[in-house]
Amino acid sequence: MDHFDNAVESLKSNGVGQIVVKSQIHAGGRGKGTVYHKHNRSEVAVEGGVKFFGDNFEKAKTYAEKVLGNVLVTHQTGPEGKEVQTLFIAEGLDYKKELYIGILLDRTNSKNVIMASTEGGVEIETVAEETPEKIIKIWVDPGTGLEDFQARELAFGLGLEGAAYKDFLKFIKNLYAAYEGLDASMIEVNPMIITNDDKIMALDAKVTLDDNATFRHKDFEALRDLNEEDPLEVEASNFNLNYIKLDGNVGCMVNGAGLAM
Incomplete structure (x- = not known):
């Protein structure tokens, strides 16, 4: 958790007195979500993917250790959840x-x-x-x-x-x-x-x-987090194919906008 300590020290040096820790996944409802152990999905690691800790930096670090690398489940992720690989540590405001x-x-x-x-x-x-x-x-x-x-x-x-x-x-x-x-x-x-x-x-x-507008924003590519995307969709994009993964085992191949609807 060296990076966590560095982040906290940086915040302190800038006069920040209280912090909030946020799990970074591509889904909403994180605050009310539940973090499960990655290798034992029946065991809860901690409740909540977003927590306010005030000036209790040690408690925030303990929380971060329980969240990183584990799976956050919210109403938007579905039961499979998403692995938390990044935390955002920010100033807490009144x-x-x-x-x-x-x-x-x-x-x-x-x-x-x-x-x-x-x-x-x-x-x-x-x-x-x-x-x-x-x-x-x-x-x-x-x-x-x-x-x-x-x-x-x-x-x-x-x-x-x-x-x-x-x-x-x-x-x-x-x-x-x-x-x-x-x-x-x-x-x-x-x-x-x-x-x-x-x-x-x-x-x-x-x-x-x-x-469809990324050609106008070349800098967007640096913001892309492939860990948050479906591997099959990423593979398809490498060949300039539009692919959306759906549940189940029936596929649909269409030609032209709207034909799949």
Whole structure:
């Protein structure tokens, strides 16, 4: 765990007094997930793939030792789970409120839709199912981009005011610019927080990039983690083949967009 100690020392030297440890897998629901021993899947190593430890750095290290190399199971991974090979150690922040913000492509309306909610820190699927009235949706025309009145509508819908209101307007405009500039099909910030001094900050985020646009972003290749991808899909991509692995033992070979549907 030398790298863990180095990371902690680096944070301390930069004035960080409390930390959070996050398992890095391509799936949501990590905080409520369960980590199982890799070689004994019936034995729980530790509960939770994301933990806040305050200033207890030793406890954080013990937790990290239990997580690394073991399998994290969440509602998005399925029962097979995903092996945790990387941990993200970050500064823990105090905040007033957790919020949710997401931008994704709405293929039905041929527009981008921004979804926001005051119920941050909760899976948006859960909010949509249990309290759909708490989700704000704004459709953005790709031709005009996010307009000022739409940003204000989101801020009002989230109940923001004062410094937090002004900071959010800058935040959402920058987030939308990143969404477009990266050729993303989804950016989800959950939670987005209001700090004690009324700043808007992203504590966690998920980004889905359009593979068809990678020729415009040569630097994306350095971010690719093959350990998080299906080996068969990786092999197919080496031959410029589009392959999606499905459950079961029946395959489907098609020609042209949409024929497999």
